[in-house]
Each structure stands twice: as C-alpha cells, then as structure tokens.
Amino acid sequence: MSDARMSGSRIVLRALEDQGVDIIFGYPGGAVLPLYDAIFQQNRIRHVLVRHEQGATHMAEGYARSTGKPGVVLVTSGPGATNAVTGLTDAMMDSIPVVCLTGQVATHLIGNDAFQEADTVGITRPCTKHNYLVRDVDDLARVIHEAFYVATSGRPGPVVVDIPKDVSVAEGEYVPPGTVRHKTYRPRLKGDPGAIERAVKMLISAKRPIVYSGGGVVNSGPSASRLLTEFVRLTGFPITSTVMGLGCFPASDPQWLGMLGMHGTYEANLAMAGCDVMVAVGARFDDRITGRLDEFSKGSRKIHIDIDPSSINKNVPVDVAVVGDCAHVLEDMIGVWKSSGVRPDASSVEDWWNQIDTWRGRDCLRYEQGDGPIKPQYALERLRERCEGRDVYVTTDVGQHQMWAAQFLPFEKPNRWMTSGGLGTMGYGLPAAIGVQIAHPGAPVVCVSGEASLLMCIQELSTAVQHRAPVKVFLLNNRYMGMVRQWQELLHGGRYAESYMDSLPDFVRLAESFGVTGLRATEPGELDKVVEEMMAVPGPVIADIRVDPDENCFPMIPAGSAHYDMLLGPNGDTEVNEDGLAVV
Amino acid sequence: MDTEQRYHTIAVLVDNEAGVLARVIGLFSGRGYNIESLTVAEVDTEEKLSRITLVTSGTPMVIEQIKAQLERLVPVHKVSDLTVDGPSVERELALIKVRGSGEKRVESLRIADIFRARVVDSTADSFVFEMTGSTEKLDAFIELMKPLGLVDVSRTGVVAISRGAGPM
Ligand SMILES: Cc1cc2nc3c(=O)[nH]c(=O)nc-3n(C[C@H](O)[C@H](O)[C@H](O)COP(=O)(O)OP(=O)(O)OC[C@H]3O[C@@H](n4cnc5c(N)ncnc54)[C@H](O)[C@@H]3O)c2cc1C
Numbered sequence A: 001m002s003d004a005r006m007s008g009s010r011i012v013l014r015a016l017e018d019q020g021v022d023i024i025f026g027y028p029g030g031a032v033l034p035l036y037d038a039i040f041q042q043n044r045i046r047h048v049l050v051r052h053e054q055g056a057t058h059m060a061e062g063y064a065r066s067t068g069k070p071g072v073v074l075v076t077s078g079p080g081a082t083n084a085v086t087g088l089t090d091a092m093m094d095s096i097p098v099v100c101l102t103g104q105v106a107t108h109l110i111g112n113d114a115f116q117e118a119d120t121v122g123i124t125r126p127c128t129k130h131n132y133l134v135r136d137v138d139d140l141a142r143v144i145h146e147a148f149y150v151a152t153s154g155r156p157g158p159v160v161v162d163i164p165k166d167v168s169v170a171e172g173e174y175v176p177p178g179t180v181r182h183k184t185y186r187p188r189l190k191g192d193p194g195a196i197e198r199a200v201k202m203l204i205s206a207k208r209p210i211v212y213s214g215g216g217v218v219n220s221g222p223s224a225s226r227l228l229t230e231f232v233r234l235t236g237f238p239i240t241s242t243v244m245g246l247g248c249f250p251a252s253d254p255q256w257l258g259m260l261g262m263h264g265t266y267e268a269n270l271a272m273a274g275c276d277v278m279v280a281v282g283a284r285f286d287d288r289i290t291g292r293l294d295e296f297s298k299g300s301r302k303i304h305i306d307i308d309p310s311s312i313n314k315n316v317p318v319d320v321a322v323v324g325d326c327a328h329v330l331e332d333m334i335g336v337w338k339s340s341g342v343r344p345d346a347s348s349v350e351d352w353w354n355q356i357d358t359w360r361g362r363d364c365l366r367y368e369q370g371d372g373p374i375k376p377q378y379a380l381e382r383l384r385e386r387c388e389g390r391d392v393y394v395t396t397d398v399g400q401h402q403m404w405a406a407q408f409l410p411f412e413k414p415n416r417w418m419t420s421g422g423l424g425t426m427g428y429g430l431p432a433a434i435g436v437q438i439a440h441p442g443a444p445v446v447c448v449s450g451e452a453s454l455l456m457c458i459q460e461l462s463t464a465v466q467h468r469a470p471v472k473v474f475l476l477n478n479r480y481m482g483m484v485r486q487w488q489e490l491l492h493g494g495r496y497a498e499s500y501m502d503s504l505p506d507f508v509r510l511a512e513s514f515g516v517t518g519l520r521a522t523e524p525g526e527l528d529k530v531v532e533e534m535m536a537v538p539g540p541v542i543a544d545i546r547v548d549p550d551e552n553c554f555p556m557i558p559a560g561s562a563h564y565d566m567l568l569g570p571n572g573d574t575e576v577n578e579d580g581l582a583v584v
Numbered sequence B: 001m002d003t004e005q006r007y008h009t010i011a012v013l014v015d016n017e018a019g020v021l022a023r024v025i026g027l028f029s030g031r032g033y034n035i036e037s038l039t040v041a042e043v044d045t046e047e048k049l050s051r052i053t054l055v056t057s058g059t060p061m062v063i064e065q066i067k068a069q070l071e072r073l074v075p076v077h078k079v080s081d082l083t084v085d086g087p088s089v090e091r092e093l094a095l096i097k098v099r100g101s102g103e104k105r106v107e108s109l110r111i112a113d114i115f116r117a118r119v120v121d122s123t124a125d126s127f128v129f130e131m132t133g134s135t136e137k138l139d140a141f142i143e144l145m146k147p148l149g150l151v152d153v154s155r156t157g158v159v160a161i162s163r164g165a166g167p168m
C-alpha cells in the first residue's frame, strides 16, 4: 500500500496545500466535522472563522480580487451551502475565482430529505462556473485539483465541490496536481493574428478613438494593466473603464477620462457615444454601460478583446472580435502597432482631444459643500487626501456611496478596488474588506459603506476582531437606502416607499459592543480629525459619517435611456440633448 | 442587423456524467432560449461520451450566443451547428397508435403503406405504426391519422448527422 492512501479529509487538506492555499474562510457543521478535524491537526493552512457563510464567500472574493489567487471557502451541508449561494452568484457575475467546498450528507442518504440535506449541486448549478458532487473518495484529489484549474483559468469563476460525509471519512488515494489535465476545458489565450492585425489597422484609421476597458484586465493579472497602460500611452488615445476595471490604468494620467456608464463621467460617456472606433478590452457591454441599445455608440466601428467567446456579440455586435487573454492580445497589438509605419491622423485625434476637453470643462462631478450637512462627495475627498500616496485597498457596498467612491477615489493600480458590480450585493463590503486585509496584513483597507448595506453583514465585525483584521469602515450614513430613494425621487414622483430606515442603531456604540472603535462626524469641520483617527487607530473602526440625506449621485443615465438623456445635477442643471452632440 | 428567427439543429458532444443534461437544459431555461426538441444518448461507451441533438430557434446573434454558452460548459467537448456547418441528414422516429375498425382501419393501413410506416403491434381494433423520416413527414402522417382514430403519439425528436466522411 502506498503512502498516498489517507482519509478523504486529509486528501482535501493535502490537495489545498499543494494548490498553494494558505487561508480558508469557513464555518463548521455536522457534515464537515471530519474536515474540521483534519484542519485541527495541521498548521500550514489558516482557517478564518466567519459569522455567516455569506461572509465567508465575500471574504474569499476580497482575498481573490486583491491577490489574483483563488479564494477558498468551506461550509457545511444544507443551510451552510444555501447561505453561500449569494456570494457564489456574486463571484459568478464578477468573474472572481473561488473554490467552495460544501459538506453533504452521506452518499446513502442523498435524496432522502436527510437532516441538513440540500441539493447543493442542483442549487448552485446556475451560479457557479462548474460544480461537482464527489461520490468516490478516489476521485476527491483529482476533482479538487480540477476545481482550482476551472476556477482560475479562462474567465474565472466560482466552483463548488460537494463532499458527502462518508467520502471525507473513507480512505483513498491522493494524487498530486499536475498529473491532472482537464479533458475538455482549455481556454484560448493567444488571439488570432489576423484579427489582431485588423484591429490595429482599424485603430490606426481612427479619427475619434476610445479605449473602453473592464474587469477582464484585472482578471488577467497585473501585466495586463501594464500592457494596457503602455498601449494607451503609445497610441495617445483616451481611455475610460467600467467600475470593474478601475485601477487598470492610472487615474492620475491625463489620458484617463474617468468611469463610464450609468454614473460615469460626462466626458467618458460622450466620448463613447461620439467615437468612430472603440476598442473594448475585457469588458462585457453591460446594460449599465450601453443604456438603450439601439442608441449605443451608433456611428462607431467596434473591436472587442475578450477571453470568453460568449461575451462577444452578446449585447452589441462588433466588427472585429479577438478571443484571447487581454495581456497576450495587448502585447501582440503593441508589437503590430510598433512595426506598422502608419499612424493615425494626428490633427483629427487632436481635434478629438479638444472636443473631449470641452466636455471635461463641464466638470460633471462638481458639488457644493457649503456650511450645511456633510456632502458624501466631500467626505470621500477628505479620505482621498488622507490616503494620497499610500497603497490603500478599498472595498464598497452597494448604493450611492459605491458610485461616489468609484467617482471620487482614484486608483493607480489594479487589485486595489473591490466592489460588487454585476450582482450588486449589499453586504459585500465589510466581509470583502476582511478578506483583503487577511491577504495583506499590513496594508490600509477601507470599506466605503452605506448604513443599509452595512447592516446586512454587520456580524462580520466579530470576525474582524477575532482575526485581527483592522479594516476601516467609512460609513456614509444618510439614513436612507439612498440609491433607492434617488430612483424614487427621479422616476417615481418622490414617493419614498420603504426607503427610509427608522430605528437605525447607534453605529458608534454598535462598533464598541463588538470591541471595535466607533467614531462619528456630523459636520464638515469634524471630518479631517475623524479620518485621521480612523486611519491611525491600530484596530478595526467604524467611522459613522452623517452625510446629507438628500444628496443624489450624478451624472446619471436612467436605466434603459440613451446617453443624451443623461442627468447632470439637481433640478435646473441641463440635460444633454442630441443637439449638444452636433460635433460628433 | 438580422433579426429573423431561424431553426438550427445543434449537435453537442458531452461527457456522459451525472447532471450534464441538467446543465444543458438549465442553460436554455435560465437564459430564455427555445428548445424545439432535444434527444440524448451515449454514443461512445469507452470514452463515455453522449451526443445531444437540439433543435432551437433564434436570431443569428442568439444562435451564436447559444453555441458560445454551450461551449462554455465544462463537460462539453464539441458543439456543431448542423444547419450551417454544411449538409446534414435529419431523422425522427415516431410510434403512432391508431384505433378503428372497418373502412377506417383499412384506410389507415393504406396510408401507412404509402408513408412506409411499419406495423409493430396490432390488435383487433388497433395498430401501432413505427415511422422514421423528417419531422415534416411525421407531421403529415400524424395529421392524416387524426380522422382515422389517432390515440397516442410518441416521438423521439430530431437526431442529425453531417453528410460526407468527416466526423463531427
Ligand atoms: C448601483 C450600481 C451601479 C452601477 N453603475 C455602473 C456604472 O455607472 N458604470 C459601470 O461601469 N458599471 C456600473 N455598475 C456595474 C455593472 O453592473 C457591471 O458590473 C460592470 O459594468 C461590468 O464590468 P465589465 O464590463 O468590466 O465586466 P466584468 O463583469 O468585469 O467582466 C469581465 C469581462 O472580461 C472578460 N475577461 C475575463 N478575463 C479575461 C482575460 N484574462 N482576458 C480578456 N478578457 C477577460 C470576461 O469574459 C468578461 O466579458 C453598477 C453596479 C451597481 C451595483
């Protein structure tokens, strides 16, 4: 008998170790007790005990997005698995690599409505990239290695491995990674040279070009951001990005137009509308970008670089599709651009930049602080100033505060900005920040949150304390589900149905009850002191920033509208109309 | 943009493992694609491969999405659009039960003969016909059986394969 024989739970731990896993986010229960026993008997892998399985999945996402490595989750059968579903769906929508191990009732009980049985593979089929039910301990090692391969290659995503209790107890054979090669799943990395050639040619012929980058650049790894930056500087073209791609191109660069989309900048959205050639890099033409499809950038030719063929021509038909990893494709494009003797017509591109500068002159993010209540934008600007020059990681929850954070916090590098974009999961921010902090123990980690979102996973403060994760919750507390209130104000005649929260907790005392520092600012003059203290305190903090409850987030292109229906500010501030676009 | 809905017959080679059909069907229901017909059976016992033949409909953009989404499923080996990838043969099999006596019974036999349907079961007052052919041919036969005492129909759905020597 070879020494590769061991219990299923030891196989799991060995496989995780061989996959380079250092952290598991998890929560125990009956079906995973053998696995917890194996965790207890080793000390290479650290287990972070969460307070709710949803928290574990978001921590794994934060860990993954900030490191580029897959996040690992371990939960029990039944309710453990169902509690993980929101985070799995979130990871699916945002292409985050997560491997989630779920306990399952013993194989002979499956289908019996056994205690804490749930059809986990059935439930998670549509919200995972792939999932497995392991019925034989001899498949266990292979399946776990395969799960890591599937989660991290091509377009990343969550993978569930459901492990019945008898399988984790049984003895089986361990096989190391590397000996496992997947039969069918081998995504294409290199782009087709012909398509790359056509793409570069089209870009060279452009008079009004734009680069539209997205989360795929983060997925590809830091070299993709370097290559994107090199390419953009080489071409001199303007660049905008989705909320998922922030940091892939330095926000301090003059070629940066800010974020595009529903709450994107005036200049970014008008440049998208008026361009004649657009190149999408790892972005998926989401409806928060395109708005009304039949009005989306009607006059442009489009190039799309994406690793997932199903992203191409899904919403918007494109003229040139390059299927491949964007780092590989950008590298090849840089090569073709450099070796081509032809350059874009300089005076046309200059005219285009002049046009863009006029749009920029509109200063679409301006707001007025005045003497009144703290404006959320101002609070973020004070935070921004305090963090200047420091390598800060930022997570957010979902709502107005998320969009203000995207607009007002600049990112110079990828993997520094973690937000729930596709699913828009309130409750993501705090656990994601803890996951980031555990991956980067010394780094400053700030969670920009809203009071409604924060309450969805507030229990994870306890995790932060237990695991010494000194995350800073910068709470833009407007006492409203602000984003809901904003839509009700603008689109539902000001009927504020259930968007005001009565009986909110005192967040300072709430923080203190968890052993966390609680701070508060109610006037603009108090902000700097609170921000300073928040960043200086060694442990976790909730800074309850009481902001103007009536502030709205602009610009805004209401869902399903065209870019020329953009709302630029509170009543009176003009909207854009088609005449305003006569230049393009 | 071409917005015309067309029928496509798509063959999908998959690992014959638990849940694979659920993945394919879940993809169609979850994303709101049509399934006109679907057949599945193991075609390679050594490699444990099954072949799914799907008939679906959609605009060219939707059909392209369907194929890309199918290819994204981990246990899928190959996807082939038989409607556009060259000439192909399509067949369907049906078992059709007809009950009647006298003139009607004779008439149903006469028509079955014309359609080359075989009698696979008969009693004093019923027949079960077996018939293979194109979907349209089966439809036509079933239509003719209605006034003659049609009781029950069981159809396999379309199976298809490309013409010529090449594999899928
Ligand atoms: C309240 C709210 C408001 C929002 N408003 C906005 C807004 O104003 N603006 C905005 O931008 N978003 C907004 N969003 C987010 C929006 O819903 C989408 O999540 C986001 O726009 C999608 O970003 P993306 O296109 O970069 O795609 P992602 O979801 O990041 O997808 C990445 C794409 O890149 C591809 N890819 C992955 N890996 C690679 C690789 N290695 N190489 C090449 N390609 C790869 C994938 O196949 C996919 O197509 C908002 C969300 C919320 C909750």
Ligand SMILES: Cc1ncc(C[n+]2csc(CCOP(=O)(O)OP(=O)(O)O)c2C)c(N)n1
Pocket: A397, A398, A399, A400, A401, A402, A423, A424, A425, A426, A427, A449, A450, A451, A452, A453, A454, A476, A478, A480, A481, A482, A483, A484
């Ligand atoms: C889990 C979940 N439920 C509901 C929503 C819908 N929703 C989007 S934003 C929002 C309000 C968020 O309020 P808050 O966290 O206070 O942020 P604010 O908009 O006030 O900054 C709601 C309810 C959601 N995104 N996620």
Ligand SMILES: [Mg+2]
Pocket: A399, A450, A451, A452, A476, A477, A478, A479, A480, A481, A482
């Ligand atoms: Mg709020």
